[in-house]
Amino acid sequence: MLTTNNSIVLSKLKYRDYDLIVKCYTQQRGVVSYILRGVLKSKRGKTKTVYFQVLSQLQIEENYKPNQSLHSIKEVKLNYIYKSLHTNIFKSAIVLFLSEILSNVLKEEEKNEDLFNYIETALQYLDNEDDFSNFHLLFLLKLTRYLGFQPENLNDSYPYFNLESGVFETVNQGIYSVSGVNLTLLKRLLGTNFDALNSIKINAKQRQEFLNMLLHYFELHLGSFKKPKSLQVLNDVFH
Known part of the structure; x- marks a missing residue:
């Protein structure tokens, strides 16, 4: 057919x-x-x-x-x-990384038009954007909504976020509890759209640590998830 x-x-x-x-x-x-x-x-x-x-x-x-x-x-x-996605070395590193993530997490042979439209629109935004060093962080965070484990944004005034349960908490639960800079960035990014992303300033060390936290979050909620081999390339490019 x-x-x-x-x-x-x-x-x-x-x-x-x-x-x-x-x-x-x-x-x-x-x-x-x-x-x-x-x-x-x-x-x-x-x-x-x-x-x-x-x-x-x-x-x-x-x-x-x-x-x-x-x-x-x-x-x-x-x-x-695309005007720049495959020719700009920095965007190409993001493309390689995200394609590996998406190939890993997208398994279903069934229609999900909302997810398709999200990926399509986000990539077009990246293609046209000049300030994009934090794009992959927000892309992954928003992707969790479509994969079924978006962080709950209720009680986001609480001092900890639990990676295992996906909720904000008042008590430190040990190895799965997030606080400090990663918690601050998580709260800010949860309330941010792509067109306001350039208002959030993150240095290379913070970006790398937050990305590692996000990947750990994916690992906890997707049993078959593996850290992408292109992670080191991405970190080197944006160091």
Whole structure:
């Protein structure tokens, strides 16, 4: 069945000698994997691989067959043309990091249009923004809403945040309790939208420590979550 599906590329993998397997998060069906047969064999085919850079936003005419793990693509075109996301070295580091996170946490083969729209809109914001060093922090924090473990923002005047329960508390509960600078940043970011993000000033050490806390939060709430291999690259770029 030929259908059109807006898609965001999560990852790509060379298969055999000339094939490519591309995993996408799609507007209509959640996570879908496509096989591009022979695309690496000819020069014309290789030019098509440019479309499949991670986090590219595509419109795919697909031959989707239920109960198959790999689907084929008849036509593909860019749904949004990035100006800087894949050419700016700092944004590229964020793209690599977030694509690894999203590929890890997005598993469902079912429609979630709100989540798709969030990712699509956030990436377009990043593409057009000049002050973006804290983008990935807010992106991950807002992503928790769609994954089902958004921090509860009631009682945010309390002096501790419990990473395990996801709530603010009056008592230090030990290893899962967050206080100090990380708590202050968490409270500020919870009440911030992307267009006001540049009003929050975070130095490199604070950014790295807050990100480590966020990743630990993901680990506690997603059993299969693994810290991305690109974390060190991201930290080096924004050090």
